[in-house]
Amino acid sequence: MKPTASFLSVAAVISFLPTTKALVGSSWTVTNVPSTGLTDITFPLTIVEADHISGYYFAQQFGFVNSRDVGYTGLQPRPNQNGKPVLHSVFSSFVAGTTTTDSNCAAGADGGPGVSCSVEWNGVYGRTYDLEVKRNGPSLWVGTAIDTVTGARIHIGSYTLPAGVGGIQSRQAGFVEWYPWNGGEPLNHCAHLPYQKTLFGHPRTTHLGSLGTQGVAYEYGDCVGQVAFRTEKLLIGGVENNCGFKGQTGL
Structure with missing residues (x-):
C-alpha cells in the first residue's frame, strides 16, 4: 500500500525521536506557521506522578527552518534536597555552530555538537510548567520554565544559532525517556521501569491565527507492550500518558 502524505509526515517526525532508551512519543503540530518559522512556542x-529520583526525561523537541537538527526542552525529576522536591529543566540545541555565553549553559549536546542548558529549583509535582522557547533578536533563543500557579519565570538558559537558521517549524514530537539505561540495562529491564504519569498540553504560540495540537501518545523502543503503557486525550486539552511500575527503581 502506498503511504499517505500524513503517514509520511508522522514517519519523518518519528525518525527524529531519540534512538536512546526513550519509551513514549507524542507528535505535535501548529497550524498557520510562516515560511520563516515561529519566533516562540x-x-x-x-509531572503528575513520578518518584523523586533521577532517571526520567519528559521533553518536547522542536525543529528549525533551514536546519536538519533539533532542540529539546523538558523536565526531569531529582532527589529531594532538605526535604523539598527538586525539578531539573533542560534547554538544548543540537545545531552545529550554536554558541552561548549563558552561565547555565555549556558547549555540546548528548556528546555531539550544540549547546545544553539546565537549571534546578524547588518545583512542585502535579503542577503545570509552561516551557517557553522564544527568540530574542535575530538568532538568540531563550528557554524559560513558567510556574502556572505563581507566575514565576525560571530562566533555563540561552543560546545563539548560526546565521541562516530560521524559526521553529510546524511539527515535531515529545518523548518520555528513562536515560540511565543508555549506559546499560539490567536483566529483564522493562519489568524494572519506575512508574510515571505526565500530561503534555497543547503547544501554544503568540503568532496570530496559529493553533497547536498534541497528538495521542504511542510506545516505541524495545519495551513496547511490556511497561503497562496507557494514554488518553484530555478534555482540558493535551494528552496524558503513563507507564512503568510502582516500587521499581530501574535497577
Missing part, C-alpha cells in the same frame, strides 16, 4: 508539561 510554549509547551505545557505536568
Whole structure:
C-alpha cells in the first residue's frame, strides 16, 4: 500500500525521536506557521506522578527552518534536597555552530555538537510548567520554565544559532525517556521501569491565527507492550500518558 502524505509526515517526525532508551512519543503540530518559522512556542508539561529520583526525561523537541537538527526542552525529576522536591529543566540545541555565553549553559549536546542548558529549583509535582522557547533578536533563543500557579519565570538558559537558521517549524514530537539505561540495562529491564504519569498540553504560540495540537501518545523502543503503557486525550486539552511500575527503581 502506498503511504499517505500524513503517514509520511508522522514517519519523518518519528525518525527524529531519540534512538536512546526513550519509551513514549507524542507528535505535535501548529497550524498557520510562516515560511520563516515561529519566533516562540510554549509547551505545557505536568509531572503528575513520578518518584523523586533521577532517571526520567519528559521533553518536547522542536525543529528549525533551514536546519536538519533539533532542540529539546523538558523536565526531569531529582532527589529531594532538605526535604523539598527538586525539578531539573533542560534547554538544548543540537545545531552545529550554536554558541552561548549563558552561565547555565555549556558547549555540546548528548556528546555531539550544540549547546545544553539546565537549571534546578524547588518545583512542585502535579503542577503545570509552561516551557517557553522564544527568540530574542535575530538568532538568540531563550528557554524559560513558567510556574502556572505563581507566575514565576525560571530562566533555563540561552543560546545563539548560526546565521541562516530560521524559526521553529510546524511539527515535531515529545518523548518520555528513562536515560540511565543508555549506559546499560539490567536483566529483564522493562519489568524494572519506575512508574510515571505526565500530561503534555497543547503547544501554544503568540503568532496570530496559529493553533497547536498534541497528538495521542504511542510506545516505541524495545519495551513496547511490556511497561503497562496507557494514554488518553484530555478534555482540558493535551494528552496524558503513563507507564512503568510502582516500587521499581530501574535497577
